[in-house]
Amino acid sequence: MATEAKRTRKNAQSGIFAVFREQEAAIRRFVRRISPSSSDVDDIAQETILRALQAEREREISQPKAYLYMIARNVVRDAMDKKSRSVIDFIEDFAPESVSSHEPLIEDQVDGRQRMLLFWEAVATLPEQCQQVFVLKKVYGYSHAEISRKLGVSVSTTEKHVAAGLRRCSDFLDRRAAESGLNETRRRSAGKGE
Amino acid sequence: MTRPEALSADAPDLTSEAAAWLAQLETGRLSSRDLAAFREWIQRSPRHYAEIHRLAELSREVNILAGMAEPLKAAAQRRRAVQRLWSIPVLGWGSLGLVATCALAFTLLAGMPDPAPAVPEPVFLVTPVGETREVALEDGSTVKLNTDSRMEVAFIKGRRNIYLEKGEAFFNVAHDAGRPFTVYAGDRSVTAVGTAFSVRWTDRELVVTVSEGKVAYGEAPARAAPSQASDAGKVMPASSAPVSSPRTMLGPGHRLEVSPLNRAELVERLPENVLSRELAWRSGFLDFQDAPLSEVVSEMQRYTAQEIVIADAELADLRFGGVFRIGQTDAFFEALELSFGVNVEQTDDNKLILKSVN
Structure with a gap:
């Protein structure tokens, strides 16, 4: 187990991917628990590893496992946000002419x-x-x-x-x-x- | 305000209607008949549109709760806890007269005996592990004690002295320029005239955080007569001795840390969000954001009698975020297991061991 982990770390190119493979079943279980619907699990798992690979190119990831979970959580949250945004867009199609539909972003x-x-x-x-x-x-x-x-x-x-x-x-x-x-x-x- | 008064009188159900429509829109299940009905509804008036738009924005904002990963099991308990909390006006720092009744076992000073050059009968305030308590003091100030804390309140003529023996407390000080309010912790003191700040004195580490106004910080002279035998060895100033000459002024948002090792002092200015996180315990929350698990655990340890042990070194650096209610450490461990891939094991001698799942 320990030697395998070392080998994983040595192979810098695919480090996070190896961890992902190792953890895939657990991450999917995790995603299933927190994702909007079970059909999204594949998408979220895929988006998670894509983001992780992207991040790995930019910097060193010291704790790949924790990092993957964090990304999965963010992906789920983003999916929820996207859904909410699309509901808002739908509503804004009904905006009366006197109402300007875009307000300053609350988050700012x-x-x-x-x-x-x-x-x-x-x-x-x-x-x-x-x-x-x-x-x-x-x-x-x-x-x-x-x-x-x-x-x-x-x-x-x-x-x-x-x-x-x-x-x-x-x-x-x-x-x-x-x-x-x-x-x-x-x-x-x-x-x-x- | 969000909605004009007249509106709620005219159409008391507009918000409910909007909320119901929104809930349906969010399911994504909308027949063509539903859609026609919705179109008719939203076009009734600009207020209909504005209301559902407002709720949709709110609903989107509430998504940030997804970051909390609060275990469901704890929800019901928390609700009860909050209701209990609600009976205490935690939020209205201004009107805390009622709170005195919560001090229960403690007799507060009813008034100063007039010819009292000597130290009046001291008042002790204590909180057990995992609890907080809010107390109104006789001068109109309030103090909120965090978990596992103990202090002595000694108000005398011309001076309001608090001896924080251990733990943490937040003080909202009633203004009285002629009667400085001084908190002594170990060999240091913090003096205010009218302000709000917290003092934490745990494991010989001192942390002072100021949320409003200014305080003066400095070394405290030795206390002549410790009122408690058990406190022998603690350096405390004599109640009648002059207040030490304070050296540092701390303003709003400042945090001072005094190292337990070499008494080195570090002052930093906290951004608003960090400040509110640091003081979240006052509302009964513990609020962590991107904090290493080692830090979170040592903080959590203050609120539970069970010893928490991080067994895997790699776990110590795990970044952790979440909001928990004080006294509900179970929720914290559940979140660790559910969302952070940590295995929490309870041993026979009542320790909690944290391990990596793999």
Whole structure:
């Protein structure tokens, strides 16, 4: 085992690839757990190794295994983001003429980490089942069908929970924004008002 | 504000409707009839459009939670924990009168006996491992103690003294220029007049973090009469002795570290996001971002009585990120197992051994 690892490291060209091969089954299991749907697993696994190879060309990767997991996680998150973005695009097709559809990017204005903590608090206030569904959907990126199977509730129930969860989060953020005078939430929604 | 008041009165259900439509859009399952209905709905008014657009942006933002990898199992517990926490006004530092009742076992100073040149009866505040506690002091200041901490509050005429014997505490100091507020930790002291800062004194390492206002930092003279036999050997200033001459001023966002080895001092200015992460424990969170596991574990160790051991050297450098509730170390170990390929093994003598899966 140890000698094999050494040999892997010596072969600098394909170091990360060898680790990927070694870890592929485990990474796929990991991806399956966190990816939006099981059909995405191949795509995500492939994207993961592609990004890893790219990164390896640019710099040395001291911990290939941990690195692969980190990339897989990022790929899943990006997939979720892309999906959300496409929903927003779809909605923006209906923009009334008086509304300009592009606003300054939130990410540029707000410390993402702090915002994440805020969301986390918001999620923590959800009723139990609603929270379960919401966490599966937004934290783990499960599909409605998978959530429905896992929790033994109907797909339409999971939809209702996701809607209610989002609504409550939105209320929570509004309340918090009202509580603290110079909150970012307020700043960012100021542009959206009248 | 996000929505005008009139709107919520006119159409109390707009947000719910928008959220329901959004949830359906996100599933991607939309029949042509659904689509027609959606088109009709969103075109009813610009407010309909604005509302669903706002929620869609929010929904996208919430995706960042995907970075947390919080185990589901912990969710229900956490919810209860948060509700418990909610009963304490953790967030409103200004209105903490109620909190005094949470100090339970501790008798706070009801007022200074008038002719009191001597040290009044001291007050001790303690937190067990894994718990935090918030206490309102008689001068209107508040103190929040982190895990495994112990301090003595000794307020006398003209001076507010705190002796942090171990652990960590965040102070929100009521302004009183005539009565400096001084925190003593080991052989150092931190003095404020009206400000918010934290002092951490663990394993002879001192860390001072200032979130608002300014504090003066310096060496503290020896304390004449330690009030506790068990504290023998600790160097503390006498309550009646003049405050040491402070040497360093620390401003908002500054963090001072005093090395446990050679007492070397390092002052740095923290970016806003790092500052909020450092002080996340005040809201009951531990917040790590891209931190080596060795560091995360030594931090986690403060919150649990179980000894945590990193068995594989290669694990020590594993970069780790996540947000956890204080007192729920299980969630941390679950995240390690689920998302970071770490095997967590509990031994018979109640240790937790972290190993690489392969």
